[in-house]
Amino acid sequence: MHIIRYIPNTITCLNLVSGCIACVMALEGNLFGAMLWIIIASVFDFCDGLAARLLKAYSPLGKELDSLGDVVSFGVAPGMMLFCTIKTWGEAAAIEGIGAYLPFIAFIVPAFSGLRLAKFNIDERQTTSFIGLPVPAHALLWASACYSLQPFIESGACWIMPALIIAFCFTSYLLVSEIPMFSLKAKSLGWEGNELRYILIFCTVGFIICFGFLGISGAILLYIILSVFNARR
Secondary structure (H helix, E strand, C coil): HHHHHHHHHHHHHHHHHHHHHHHHHHCCCHHHHHHHHHHHHHHHHHHHHHHHHHHHCCHHHHHHHHHHHHHHHHHHHHHHHHHHHHHHHHCCCCHHHHHHHHHHHHHHHHHHHHHHHHHHHHCCCCCCECCCCHHHHHHHHHHHHHHCCHHHHHHCCCCCHHHHHHHHHHHHHHHHCCCCCCCCCCCCCCCCCCCCHHHHHHHHHHHHHHHHHHHHHHHHHCCCHHHHHHCCC
């Protein structure tokens, strides 16, 4: 029975490996593959916590390992995707000189993701909900956006990159902000008390049906809006 306690950490390691594969895919210019492996990593990230709760296999090691896996899968991997996206735009727009270093601004994402994870580990307020945008949600937002917006990026239009940089700098700030974000973990399946969760789930399905993978980005943006609405209410 002692092997049971290793199951959550094994799943966390699969999260970490998935993140490493996503990084390689991004560097090879395979943004679809990178996005897919980030999605797979997010599934493992959900399952390791679920397994720890069901098996009562909590440990300080698991907590630290989870953060290390998350910073790779949901910090470095989407950062690599944004790096390649900005680099592709720069080549299409024939940017030279100091502008060739512009893609490195994408590493704001892993930096703020690391800050977010460190803050989460020492913040005792985040037991049933979140303070700030969770890193998996942020990673899924930009993974799906980078893949889905490839045709616009490859056009080299001058307005795209300033808008993109402003957007991911703003969402990176949301990672460490004090904005309350509701959790998808529910104590029951009833409508009462889970209204926002069900609205998000139904809209996510609709977004993906209508817009494909870009619908994931739309769902994360809706999650942010609903969380702000709930906090103000």
